[in-house]
Amino acid sequence: MSRRDQFFRDREAGFNNRFGVATHLTSYNALYDPNMRHFFENSVVQSHLYRSGQIDKAGRVIDLDKNKSKLHIIEKEFRGAERAEEMRQREEEEMRRRVQLKRHQALDKARKEEKLIRIKEDRKIRQEIVLATREAQGLTSLPSPGKKKTTKKKKRAT
Structure with missing residues (x-):
């Protein structure tokens, strides 16, 4: 890196574009902006805001943080x-x-x-x-259909 590059890098690091403005900007909500009132008074816009839950039926802004x-x-x-x-x-x-x-x-x-x-x-x-x-x-000497013949076997003695 050359001396010239280092010079510009240091110069850029020291640059401040704030010019006395506060470091933290306050949050902006267009619903509270008086210059935007004419836009938000439109019935189509109000119905959209109501459907999206940003305003109530009376047209008051609903604070989502609260x-x-x-x-x-x-x-x-x-x-x-x-x-x-x-x-x-x-x-x-x-x-x-x-x-x-x-x-x-x-x-x-x-x-x-x-x-x-x-x-x-x-x-x-x-x-x-x-x-x-x-x-x-x-053939008439048949056993009746409900009875079964049983045969007995003799046991052999061992």
Whole structure:
């Protein structure tokens, strides 16, 4: 870096453009500016300001810094309400799932019982057909369809 560059750098660092103006400028809000009053008296502008929450129904400016605590409380209540609604929806979905599961189980049970009844009826009809054909052939010494023969086995001594 040359001496000339260093000179200009030092010169620029010492430059002050404040010229006696306060170091901290006050915040500007056009809603409080009397020169802008004619603009904000327009009904279209006022309806926009009202919808955006910057003025109330009477046209008074709402100070958001003063109402931050109120807004915070309202936002907190909204978050709580949203959480409660989500929980309610989850519980409702879980309840629906349980009811649907019970319905499916009841339907499966009813189908199984119906199938079992059909199987028993088919077996009974088959036995009647076999009995009728045997009687037609002259075989009358048949065991009754409800009784089963049991055979006893002798135990061997070891």
